[in-house]
Amino acid sequence: xxxxxxxxxxxxxxxxxxxxxxxxxxxxxxxxxxxxxxxxxxxxxxxxxxxxxxxxxxxxxxxxxxxxxxxxxxxxxxxxxxxxxxxxxxxxxxxxxxxxxxxxxxxxxxxxxxxxxxxxxxxxxxxxxxxxxxxxxxxxxxxxxxxxxxxxxxxxxxxxxxxxxxxxxxxxxxxxx
Ligand SMILES: C[S@@+](CC[C@H](N)C(=O)[O-])C[C@H]1O[C@@H](n2cnc3c(N)ncnc32)[C@H](O)[C@@H]1O
Numbered sequence: 764x765x766x767x768x769x770x771x772x773x774x775x776x777x778x779x780x781x782x783x784x785x786x787x788x789x790x791x792x793x794x795x796x797x798x799x800x801x802x803x804x805x806x807x808x809x810x811x812x813x814x815x816x817x818x819x820x821x822x823x824x825x826x827x828x829x830x831x832x833x834x835x836x837x838x839x840x841x842x843x844x845x846x847x848x849x850x851x852x853x854x855x856x857x858x859x860x861x862x863x864x865x866x867x868x869x870x871x872x873x874x875x876x877x878x879x880x881x882x883x884x885x886x887x888x889x890x891x892x893x894x895x896x897x898x899x900x901x902x903x904x905x906x907x908x909x910x911x912x913x914x915x916x917x918x919x920x921x922x923x924x925x926x927x928x929x930x931x932x933x934x935x936x937x938x939x940x
Contacts, residue, residue, distance in 0.1 A: 764782050764783070764784075764793075764798075765781055765782070765783035765784075766783065766784060766785070766786030766787075766788070766791070767783070767785065767786070768785065768786065768787050768788070769785070770785050773785055788803070788806060788810055788816040788819065788820075789810070789811070789812060789815045789816055789819065790819065791819045791820070791822070791823050793823045794823070795822050795823065796823070796824070796825045796826065796828075797823050797824075797825070798823055798824055798825060798828055799824075799825055799828050799829065800824075800828060800829045800830075800831065801820050801823065801824055801828070801829075801830050801831070802830075802831040802833070803816075803820065803830075803831075803832055803833065803834075804833040804834070805833065805834055805835055806834075807832075807834055807857060807862070808834070808835075808854050808855060808856045808857060809854070813857065813861075813865055814865055817865045817866060817868075818868075821868050821869065821938060824938045825938070826938055826939075826940075827937065827938065827939075828937070828938050829872075829935060829936065829937055829938075830866075830869055830935075830936040830937070830938065831933070831934075831935055831936075832862070832866070832932075832933070832934045832935075832936065833931065833932070833933045834857070834862065834931070834932050835856065835929055835930065835931055835932075836856060836857065836858065836859055836862070836930050836931070836932045837856055837858060837930070838912070838915040838916050838928070838930050839915060840858040840859060840860050842911070842912055842915065843856070843858050845908065845909060845912055846912075848904065849901070849904050849905060849908055849912070850901070851897065851900065851901045851904070852892075852897070859932060862932065862934070863934075866934070866936055868938070868939075868940065869936035869937060869938060869939065870936065870937045870939045871934060871935075871936055872935045872936065872937050873933075873934070873935040874932075874933070874934045874935075875932075875933050875934075876930055876931070876932055876933075877930075877931045877932075877933065878928050878929070878930060878931075879928065879929040879930075879931060880917070880928050881917070881919075881926045881927075881928065882926060882927060882928070882929045883924050883925075883926055884901075884902060884905050884924065884925040884926070884927065885902065885923070885924040885925070886924075888901060888902060902925070905918075905925045905927070906920065906925060916928045916929075
């Protein structure tokens with residue numbers, strides 16, 4: 764069973780084995796203690812009240828159930844403000860500290876960072892940004908950003924594109940109470 768708030772996203776699923784429907788992470792339409800595992804990937808930065816979504820996930824998990832949290836995060840917590848400015852669109856990418864503080868009702872079983880090396884900013888913008896003016900602005904910010912950020916992400920540019928390492932955080936939690 765999967766949910767997304769966007770009907771457009773749900774309609775892209777072409778695997779008949781996946782049972783998915785429109786739903787809001789703030790208010791899951793499932794009974795208490797329903798699932799053995801809940802997985803959430805790259806959604807929390809769009810959620811207005813992440814603590815509410817996390818408490819809904821906790822409610823819907825069976826005791827002892829697993830919660831796999833997977834999310835792109837800023838390369839370091841200290842660069843959070845600059846990272847949000849770079850990405851644009853009034854989105855706040857939560858830091859690792861914020862994320863861990865939301866999950867107090869879970870026990871951490873495993874936590875790992877994965878580096879997706881040399882990711883193309885132009886490719887990301889082409890896939891996610893429809894407005895050309897906004898696309899140009901975000902691209903230019905990547906060129907003009909600080910040397911501190913550039914060294915953190917192994918920045919390089921070539922052929923009208925910019926490449927950076929993206930940090931992806933994965934945490935496996937268990938519902939203990
Ligand atoms: C970056 S996409 C990630 C999609 C998918 N989870 C993946 O990893 O490929 C973020 C998704 O979060 C969805 N979303 C935003 N707010 C939501 C909410 N309140 N409840 C459920 N989904 C939400 C968006 O519609 C969008 O499809």
